[in-house]
Structures are given as structure tokens and as C-alpha cells.
Amino acid sequence: xPRKFALRGTGPELSSVARPAIPLFPLPCxxxxxxxxxxxxxxxxxxRGKQRLDRxxxxxxxxxxxxxxxxxxxxxxxxxxxxxxxQEWRLVLRRLPAPHVLQTWEWxxxxxxxxxxxxxxxxxxxxxxxxxxLVLARRVGVLPARVLYVPKGPLLDYGDLPLLTRVLVxxxxxxxxxxxxxxxxxxxVEADGPYGDKVTGLLRRRGWRFSREQIQxxxxxxxxxxxxxxxxxxxxxxxxxxxxxxAGRRGVSVRxxxxxxxxxxxxxxxxxxxxxxxxxxxESYYRDAWGTFIEAGLAQxxxxxxxxxxxxxxxxxxxxxRAWYMYGASRALHRERMPNHLLQWEAIRWAKGHGCAVYDLxxxxxxLDESDPMxxxxxxxxxxxxxxxxxxxxxxxxxxxxxxxxxxxxxxxxLALMRWRYWQDSR
Numbered sequence: 001x002p003r004k005f006a007l008r009g010t011g012p013e014l015s016s017v018a019r020p021a022i023p024l025f026p027l028p029c030x031x032x033x034x035x036x037x038x039x040x041x042x043x044x045x046x047x048r049g050k051q052r053l054d055r056x057x058x059x060x061x062x063x064x065x066x067x068x069x070x071x072x073x074x075x076x077x078x079x080x081x082x083x084x085x086x087q088e089w090r091l092v093l094r095r096l097p098a099p100h101v102l103q104t105w106e107w108x109x110x111x112x113x114x115x116x117x118x119x120x121x122x123x124x125x126x127x128x129x130x131x132x133x134l135v136l137a138r139r140v141g142v143l144p145a146r147v148l149y150v151p152k153g154p155l156l157d158y159g160d161l162p163l164l165t166r167v168l169v170x171x172x173x174x175x176x177x178x179x180x181x182x183x184x185x186x187x188x189v190e191a192d193g194p195y196g197d198k199v200t201g202l203l204r205r206r207g208w209r210f211s212r213e214q215i216q217x218x219x220x221x222x223x224x225x226x227x228x229x230x231x232x233x234x235x236x237x238x239x240x241x242x243x244x245x246x247a248g249r250r251g252v253s254v255r256x257x258x259x260x261x262x263x264x265x266x267x268x269x270x271x272x273x274x275x276x277x278x279x280x281x282x283e284s285y286y287r288d289a290w291g292t293f294i295e296a297g298l299a300q301x302x303x304x305x306x307x308x309x310x311x312x313x314x315x316x317x318x319x320x321x322r323a324w325y326m327y328g329a330s331r332a333l334h335r336e337r338m339p340n341h342l343l344q345w346e347a348i349r350w351a352k353g354h355g356c357a358v359y360d361l362x363x364x365x366x367x368l369d370e371s372d373p374m375x376x377x378x379x380x381x382x383x384x385x386x387x388x389x390x391x392x393x394x395x396x397x398x399x400x401x402x403x404x405x406x407x408x409x410x411x412x413x414x415l416a417l418m419r420w421r422y423w424q425d426s427r
Contacts, residue, residue, distance in 0.1 A: 078130060078166060083120040092122055092129045093155065094320055098188060100152035101319040102216075103134045106296050107151070110289060111136055123156075123167060131156035131167050135174070140181060140407070147407075148175055148183035152216065158187065158195045161202060168206055168397075176399050181407050186216055186394035196392055203395050211394040212408055217363040218393040221378075221386035225323075225352045225359055232348060235385030240341060247342035250306075252334075254346040257301030257313070259294055262287050265301055265329070268313050272329040290315055290327070302347055304339035312339040316347050323351035324360045344384060361386055 083089050086105040093099035101107065108118030116136045123131040133154035137146045154167050175183040189199050223232070233241055257265065266283045273280045280286075293299030298319060304312040312330040316323055325347060330340055351359050361381040365372040368388075372378075382388070398404030 077125045078123045078163075079125065080121065080123050080170065083122050083132075089120050089132075092132050095129050096132055096155045097157055098322070099155055099320050100188060101298065101317050101322075101324055102151040103132070103153045103155055104298070104319055105134075106292065106298060108134050108136065110292055113288065114285065121170075123163075130160075130163055133167070133171075135171075135183075137178070137180070144179065145403075146178055146180045148178065148180045149215070150183070150185045152186060152188055154185065154187065158189050158199050161198060164199065164202065165206075168203075168208075172206070172397055175397060180399060182396045182398040182404050184211060184213075184215070184394055184396050186211075186214070186218075187392070189392045191390045191392050200392050200395075206397075208395040208397045211396045213396075214366075214394050216394070218366055219364040219388065219390050221361040221364055221381045222389050223348065223359040223361065223384060223386040224357075225348065226357050229349065229352070232385065237383040237385075240383040243338040243341035244345045247304075247338040250337040252304055252306055252311075252337050252339045252342050254302055254304050254343055256350075257303045259291055261301055261303065262291055264303075264310060265290060265313055265315065268310065268329040268331060269327065271331060275332070293317060300350060302343060302350065304343045306334045306337060306339065309333065311335075311337075312343050314343055314347060316350060318351065318354060318356055321355060321357040322360060323347075323354075323356040323358070325362050340380070348384070359386075364388055 083092065086109075089105045093103060105120070108116075108120065112118050116138045119135050119137070121133055121135065122129055131154055133150050136149045136151065138149075139146055148171075150171070154171070156163055156167060158164060171183055171185075174180075187199075190196055191200075225232070227235070233244075266286050269280060269286065270283075290299060290301070293315075294301070298317060300316045300318070302314050302316060303310050310331070311334045312328075314325060314328040317326050318324070325344075328340075328343075348359055361384075363374065364378050364381070365374040368378070369375065396404070
């Protein structure tokens with residue numbers, strides 16, 4: 001299943017090469033910089049003193065001041081630092097709630113080979129990680145400005161609003177200091193869950209906007225792998241169970257692929273993109289993405305065959321206790337033998353056998369409408385007993401409202417032009 005086409009290259013790809021994090025934009029220390037001259041220092045101290053007296057005399061400031069003190073008290077023990085060791089980063093992610101594969105060290109290293117810069121930040125207290133995020137940065141053409149992106153993050157306990165506020169404050173300050181047009185986050189927070197309204201309310205109060213550009217799928221379907229295989233089968237629609245068994249009777253087999261299969265995987269993926277009319281990237285991009293994931297042990301290709309002839313494939317990603325179905329393709333051959341049903345069942349078995357508790361089928365329509373282009377894919381995934389999960393989606397924090405409006409408006413037109421040119425070249 002392809003992800004949404006992203007204008008600025010933010011799809012799911014990783015690298016196994018251990019590369020140190022580049023100190024792209026270090027957050028400042030808590031102490032202010034020294035003044036260049038005594039006169040300037042004296043003037044500023046007098047001005048600050050007068051402002052403090054004005055605030056004390058004005059009761060309107062007391063509530064805000066109290067809230068700032070409360071936040072400081074509840075997050076004051078946090079220590080923020082940059083991580084430059086890939087192994088330490090992996091250990092940090094495994095100790096945080098629901099770590100995502102798009103926040104891994106390998107993901108950042110891969111994106112650095114495709115025009116982005118990556119930095120890894122950790123907030124810890126008492127030696128225990130409390131929050132972390134991989135931040136990707138990229139220049140906007142020839143302009144002296146960047147866009148920042150935190151894919152599927154930050155990672156933290158979203159029930160802890162003071163902690164979330166502290167992380168957002170740091171991230172907003174980072175965007176301003178780096179002269180970024182905006183910073184984008186898209187955490188996996190369930191919109192209908194216990195924290196959905198609280199998190200979105202906090203974001204809006206702090207000036208974050210629901211993004212028009214949803215880089216990753218906002219909604220997905222999750223399958224519980226904690227059940228026994230017989231229980232997972234029992235939750236499927238009866239037709240799906242029948243098709244799984246039918247594929248086996250009609251000679252469909254599934255094998256694990258490897259690096260030698262990369263050319264085959266891309267050919268099938270391109271064939272599917274032309275048939276179903278979705279945009280993909282050049283072959284070199286996927287060879288790098290899939291190959292380095294496979295080498296890192298974070299991805300496994302599965303290939304369905306009929307009498308040795310490949311008819312369908314998927315690339316299963318995993319990290320921690322979760323597996324993701326991010327890429328899939330099929331040919332027009334032997335569809336009556338239901339190879340895709342057996343392929344998904346073998347993916348479920350593989351993920352469960354490797355210790356995964358959740359199988360993320362990666363992508364569902366924004367609105368459950370039969371006219372949606374993804375409706376057929378959604379129905380196929382739902383048939384395996386997966387639960388639809390709606391996330392809050394991506395939010396942007398613009399540092400300049402006018403430049404943000406200009407950028408997002410131009411981006412929509414440019415994306416439409418790129419899609420049109422892609423289909424013209426594909427004819």
C-alpha cells in the first residue's frame with residue numbers, strides 16, 4: 001500500500017549506516033548571552049526592572065505568571081540534550097510509549113541522503129527518558145528559510161500536558177531561531193481517545209494549525225496480534241478466511257525476500273502505480289529505502305508466487321512491538337487465486353512470530369465514503385478484523401502567517417503540476 005505522495009520527500013525510508021547526528025540547530029542553554037557593553041546591559045536591566053514592576057502592579061499578569069511557575073515546577077527537573085549515538089537513540093525509543101519507525105535513527109540517516117538534515121533530541125528526568133523527537137530540516141529552494149518536520153512525533157506520554165507544553169515550547173523556539181517558515185508534527189494521538197481533544201486544544205491555543213498538507217496517512221487500521229492465530233482468523237470476515245485457504249489450495253505460496261529481490265520489488269511496484277494511478281519516486285530512492293531497512297533488520301519483503309512466478313509483494317517494517325504494512329504491489333496475473341489474502345495472512349504470522357503486538361495496515365480514507373479512491377483498499381484491510389483508528393493528524397506552527405500562507409498555496413499548485421507532468425511522462 002503506497003503512502004501519500006509528499007512534495008518534499010518525507011516517505012517511509014531508513015538506513016542501517018550508523019552516522020552521528022549533525023548538530024544542525026542546538027537549542028540554547030537556559031542562561032542568557034552576555035551583553036556586549038556595560039551600557040547596553042545597564043539599560044536593559046533598568047528596562048526589565050521597570051517591566052517587572054509594571055507586571056506586579058497589574059493583576060492581569062498574575063494568572064499567566066502562576067501558570068508559568070506551575071509549568072516550571074512540573075517540568076523543571078527535565079534535562080534536554082542532543083543524542084549523537086545511534087545505539088543510545090534506539091534504547092531511548094524502546095523506553096518511550098509507542099515508538100514509531102519514522103522516528104528511528106535509520107530513518108533520519110536515510111533522509112539525510114535525500115536532501116534533509118536530521119537531529120535527535122531527548123528530554124529526560126532522573127536518568128529516564130520522558131520525551132524524544134527526530135527533527136528533519138530542509139531549505140526551501142534558494143530562500144534563506146527552512147521547513148522543519150517531526151515525522152510521527154514527538155514521542156511522549158500525551159496524557160502529560162505539562163510535558164507536552166515544555167516540548168512544544170522548545171520546538172517553537174527552535175523554529176523561530178532557525179528562521180523556519182513552519183514546523184510540522186503528526187503524532188499518533190487518537191482523535192477519539194482520552195487525550196485527543198486535550199492535545200488539539202493545547203495545540204490551537206499555542207498557535208498551531210491543522211495542516212492542509214497531511215504528509216502521512218491520518219487514519220489507519222490496527223490489528224491486535226496479542227491474540228492466538230485461531231482467534232485472529234475468527235475475527236476476520238468469513239470470505240477472507242475462505243480466500244486465505246483457497247489461495248493455498250490453488251498453488252499460491254509466500255516466500256521471504258531479500259536484497260537480491262529489490263529490482264523485482266520495484267518493477268511490481270511501478271506496474272501497480274501505473275495501473276492504479278498513484279505517483280511514485282525513482283527506482284534509486286526505493287532501492288536505498290528498502291535496501292537499508294532490510295540490512296538494518298527493520299524490514300522484510302514477502303513475495304507471493306504461483307508456480308515460481310511472482311504475483312504480489314509487500315514490504316513489512318517493524319520496530320519495537322509494532323509492524324507496519326507500508327508498501328505493497330500486485331500484478332494482474334492469477335488474481336482469481338487470491339494471492340493478496342494469503343500474503344497478508346503470512347505477514348500477520350511473520351509479525352507475530354517476531355514479537356509484534358500490533359500490526360498497522362498503514363492508511364485508511366479520511367472520510368468513510370464509497371466514492372473515496374481508497375475505499376476498496378480500506379474494505380480489503382478491514383476484512384482482516386482490523387480496527388479503524390482516527391488520529392488528530394498533522395499540525396503546523398507557522399513563524400510568519402503571511403509566508404506560511406504563501407508557501408502552502410504555492411505548494412498545492414506545484415504538487416498538482418508535478419502530478420500532471422508525471423502522468424504525461426508515463427504515457
